Amino acid sequence: MKTRTPLFLLFTLFSIVAGTLHLSAQYKQTTVNRTTLVRDQGNILPLQRLDRLKIAVVTPVKGTYTPFIEQLQKYAEVRVFDFNKYAENTKYFNTIIVAGIEKDLRSDLISLLQQSAVNGKQVILCQFRESKSLGNPWNTPTYQSAFTELVSPDFAPISQRNAAMSIFGGLALTEGNLKTEQTRIQYTAGENSGLDISTMTRKIDAIANEAISNRATPGLVVMALKSGQVIFEKAYGSHTYENKQATTIDDIFDLASISKIAGTTPVVMTLQEQGIISLDSTIGHYLGQAKTTNKADITTRSVLLHEAGFTPFIPFYRNLKSGDLLSYEDTEHQVKVADNAFLKNNYYRDVMWPEMLSSAVKPVGNYVYSDISMYVMKEIAEHETSTRMEEFVQQFLYKPIGMKTAGYNPRTRFDKSRIVPTQNDTSFRKVLLQGYVHDEGAAMAGGVAGHAGLFATANDLAIYAQLLLNRGEYGGVRYFKPETVDLFTSNQSQSSRRGLGFDRADPDLKKAYPSKLANSSVYGHTGYTGTCIWIDPKDQLVYIFLSNRVHPQVTGKLYELNIRSRIQDVIYETINEAK
Template structure:
């Protein structure tokens, strides 16, 4: 499968999809911007059609109801996916569908089995109609992927292109790759990591040519082996936040001409005009060449009374389950201290978290909105990144959130769903350098959008030139792009892996995470772990786990040539 500038996918060899699109007069499919429509599934049995429901949920947030339990949410939803065999559409259901259509709701009839090319009697001609002739779970999954653009529709008269990730269920084509052999290699490396207590668990996800080749969870949340890791668990991304939150927002503001890379911090931030950082350009900051301090341990400066175990009117910044920081501490203490911090060796590459604190401040000043709501509105909700965001305890059950460190120095408890990075926690969990949480699937969506040079699901988020600019090498003194880390041309460093190549960009995270994107091979590699549980350990680095898994992927690709 090759990617073309038209931002559609062409499979080679072709993916077999027996789904036919029989009627779509408004060219609605595949579903586009997910923020513009609320979706619901109605079906005779949520159990019988669970495969369709679960597959559709990979793409969009939606509820599913059986015909016997239709709720008011159906009448409020803009798009209704009807998943059933033709014979299961009782007269009362047909009547309801006519009512929904008359109110302007979009009806998509996803027919399982059957051989008729016409709509069921009584339904209006503007209803969208897809059909897969078989009644297997694979057919259900293929039908769901066809609705959202995960599979191209090539059968019948009406064609549609692939616009989103394809989820390989073991029966779809893998383009000559020996996925089973690759998986065995990765399994062995993962087993070694867990046996050596480099991490209690992990998730590995690999996307090649727009198709998910591997998405696998290993181990447990903790070493007590009580809760197994699941592929949809949510991890603390640490510094991957830099490229999945702050940098894409700056890319968006650059592209919309709201920031200029060669303008200065002083130009955008009044508070910076009185500091030694007033003349530091945004480009320099993104390259980590501003001479900023790498890291400031703000928590060491706390005074008695700054943190307490219960929330109160004066202490509402939650650092953990039983730790609350006094209000405005970031604004009154931390940010001024960053602005007053010394500059050393400006022009040289010195990786600095302070750089991305500063870029967040720029983004929020320009947009006049917090980085979190802006990202949710502009990117995450539109593209289908359903778990990505800051402070996940406000949105998800605790058991979906992977614990990190048992913090015995600062917060004095196990961290679960609260950001591991101390500074980000003290910034109310929302920072430019850390604080973002996500599942592997969300990062795969984001990575594929970048591979597509700015488009996903039929929506353009960036111009191709913007993606090329920020992800390519932009420094004369380091390997860095703008915000993005990159392949190191010094092959002795084998970074990010021994077999990677100069097209590769991405980032790693302190908690044991990484995302690497390879345009040459149309590859996205995601590794998520909690290597800092129960306390910080370097075994993941010492055993070179992330890089060896990446090498196993490249070995598989090279063997298929």
């Protein structure tokens, strides 16, 4: 195993001294939360590992607790029931959240919840007061020890939302004797943040509408967080220029190269900190197929920095032979690359991967952005974990922190209508792409590649970004060591601005990348489909922009009009004006 050179150690030390490594999260709660935690059976609040929870929400009256339920759904998958057939409906859930006002929480319901507690289920009762005195059957000694109980001063929508956020740690509980801390994103639309949200919104609206009217993209979603608080979240336009379906904040987008930092890189990060992968070990060390190639002695560090000398891009789809791609599925063509488009089985294994291994390599050390880099890192990760990357990242990260939509091949998990279409592919797949990855190589690899293939909502990306701002911790659980996040997201190259996997703000201020107001702590990535995510530890800011600018055909207008950067400029200007 190779050792790091003294020069690199000096460079890393300089980065730390210069302050380019990241500050810890600085949650700032500006919302007054009147929810009170009366008792916390088992010390379960805020809820933590969401992958271990199966949550049922039970309300005495259907359709009455919509703000409460919608807020819960921002954090986790929940199923909603009333008390009809309570035992049968909640049998397979281990966490029961009950919401009600005094008159709805009848005494005959107590035994049902008591039985759930006897069965080892976590029961969380949220009471919304209609009067100053509670005086209801839930406050008897018999049942006080069985439930975790929250009390809200009224039934208003804001109180319902605050109670829901309190359960997951989106809001700290500060009233009464039992207190908690904020551990997750809070959805309070910049309330009491000191920011001029209305002016910022008008400016962003104008830029977004300019993009749509100039056909830079048919629709987009913008999201921004400051100090753990969502200060902006809005959807614009439609899925297509036919305006048949409006874009919503819950839509799922093809993230393109954001997959590099939100899919492959976190897998590499956790393997590196566990000592499974070393940044100074070589491709040949991990991949037997590479031992006799020109890539055998290239380190994974060089690969992650895009300094391995790889070919930037190989258009695999142009080399397809007659019979490789069919419009129907048969026993030899089961790799679905789009609707009515099926690739020959094992095409990636037998054709694409060998071609990558045998491709030319230029001298190591110079920055050349290459998709092959993340194909390689995916292969290394899968060989070391013996697990498909899409499964591994779901289990160790996405599900535990509440990224509900993030993943590959979304058509296997979500209704087509939730997924924003991308290009009308006229050269390869001959169909409108909706829920199938836009990148041809990733599609031919079965929809899962190191450089592309990930789909998600803006909210999922916001959760991941806040985890990074927290330097590896989210929801009260640590997923990465702080030094791991610092290492990968800080500048690690002497020839480019790049981190390990992550892109960073350009030090040449004239380039204004990603924003003319971005500082040297900013890291993130852009995506070819018209996406970006930028994380700013210094200002505790997250900026997310999702669009389908490649619909119906690829256009450069999003770049020409500088839409993404200008919206980010507006957010920075708003923050700076409030300082």
